[in-house]
Amino acid sequence: MKQPIIIDTDPGIDDAAAISIALYHPNFDLRMITTVNGNVGIEKTTANALKLKRFFNSDVPVHRGAAQPLVDAIRDASAVHGESGMDGYPFPDVKTSDLASTHAVEAMRKALETSDEPITLVPIGPLTNIALLLSTYPEVKDYIKEIVLMGGSASRGNVTPLAEFNIYCDPEAAQIVFNSGLPITMVGLDVARSSTLSHDSIDALQSLNKTGDMLHQIFKHYKGDDFEKGINVYDAYTIIYLLHPEKFNVQEADVQIETTGTLTKGATVTDFNTRYPNCTVVMSVDPNEFKTMFINALQYCD
Ligand code: RIB
Ligand code: CA
16 A cells, blocks of 8 residues: 655755655655755755755655745755855756745645645654644644654754754744644664774675666765764664664654754654653664664565
8 A cells, every 4th residue: 555655855965865765665745845944054955955846857746845934044954065055966957947936835735735645744854844834724633544754863963962852943933843643753863873884884785776876876975973983874764664664673752842842842752651642752773673674675666
């Protein structure tokens, strides 16, 4: 049974891995890709989504979204993903005509309201678009199956000691999403750190297929945390979780977002002892099992 999904993204090297699988895996019906300011600015994240659309010769629509966070100043992770946000591969030239004319929020609203079944939202960048959608059109909640997002951490951060990048970029948006009342699954730093892919595993992608070769080349430019130990393909964990949720160790929790602390802003304050959980936190997965699931999923790609 195909899962209808929408990916909201800030490509983003690890975003590219998630999008690759979602586009090809038979278990997904990727309705659209929406872009958000995050790893790099909206112009570049949108251009990168269009590069992937062209690379895969995909007819999945790409809609441009928010150019800045709800409240905070724009931040950037080009030190991790490169100046373009997806350095390392000679992607085909972007055709601006490939960009759908409707804003991401409007496009998501229409797709949700006209879908024959509820859609799973998969945000893998800052949550600005999702917060704008839920705040502008709260009625669309009836058409959202669940939100499976890459963001947050039940332990340490990767941008500050306590904050993960996607949440840190727009904590106010994250607070709106986590308190929306929708089924939320937080695929944070924890699960990726429990199953870091070795550099050898990433090198092996080169001979898998054309997509594997592309990912291998861009991952060589990825300077994510723990880079000396291996590669944390953070965003891909959302997609692999949707394919094999039973393989992951999860815990229910109440997650609230710190939006004011000088040293703690962007932290996902995770209370596992609550009687009123608002989300499922994906905590860990067997490293060998994750590697197998990741490679098997990529084998569907061209
Ligand atoms: O903290 C990891 C997240 O920040 C990933 O989504 C990565 O693409 C960056 O956006
Ligand atoms: Ca991302």
